[in-house]
Amino acid sequence: LWPVVRKLAPPGAPAGLLVVTSSALGLWVLSTLVLVVGTAIPGSLRQLVWAPVVFVGIVMAAWFSRGRLNAWRPPKNFDGRVLMWVLVALAAAFWLAGATRPPGYVGGADAYDVLEYHLQVPREHFAAGRIAELEHNCYSYYPLGVEMLFLLNMCLHGGAYAGMYAAKAAHGMFAVLAVVAVYTALKKDDEARARFATVLLATVPFAVYLGWLAMVELAEVCYLVLALLWLREWLRRDHAASAVLVGACLGAACAVKYLSAGLVAGPVLAVMLLFSLPSGRRLAHFALAGAMTLALFSPWLVRNAVYTGN
Secondary structure (H helix, E strand, C coil), X not given: XXXXXXXXXXXXXXXXXXXXXXXXXXXXXXXXXXXXXXXXXXXXXXXXXXXXXXXXXXXXXXXXXXXXXXXXCCCCCCCHHHHHHHHHHHHHHHHHHHHCCCCCCCCCCHHHHXXXXXXXXXXXXXXXXXXXXXXXXXXXXXXXXXXXXXXXXXXXXXXXXXXXXXXXXXHHHHHHHHHHHHHHHHCCCCHHHHHHHHHHHHHCHHHHHHHCCCCCHHHHHHHHHHHHHHHHHHHHHCXXXXXXXXXXXXXXXXXXXXXXXXXXXHHHHHHHHHHHCCCHHHHHHHHHHHHHHHHHHHHHHHHHHHHHCC
């Protein structure tokens, strides 16, 4: 989604924030594509179908990033501030070490939530060769934005057991996106604040703990962080594009878990409304954000309406 986000974003928006937003919303697109194709076409949950899709994405990412990669040069001198990355690296090491453990062996919530819900539902879809309601498992009626990525990993690796470790790592990658977004968005204004926020987010114990598990909460955190950063841009520049990106991130969070409607989208939209009341222009921006939230949430609302009539 890099070309779309780059065109849409307001002038002066941090480049790193654009890259992370493109990646995070691109994951929503990929997840929704798995949902639609896996539901509509029986037998489509195969490596042969999805490996080319991922390969094309990698090629496109390499093409769009070629200029920046060629222009990057490491600094000649380092000072004590570089030690912050040691702390971030330690947190990443814990995450990767935990992700290599079989599901059910790390964390009290792992044995039930993961084995009965987060990995079991995509596992059953993979075994069936298509996505359908599972009447014996109530969790199959939840928004499964991250679980569709788990299912994709099972497809790419040719099996549920072969793909489960990549699925665990995929959850932790949302935390990586959130950390990168915070640092790149804040460093231009205040380097010290950016470093502090980055280390705080990367090393908070509960985030490291969740990084070990094939769950969804780090995706909620990622989309919330992005929504807040774009809300910050909107408050500073009053640009409609920022409001659209706020709504897109909120909708992606709702596609991850129903609780996001109350814990992520609700509070952020309430803040937008509060700051919009004195201005008709900003009220229009608030409406745009709300519409985008509903639009990105709607695939799961439509699916549940078809399955349950609710």
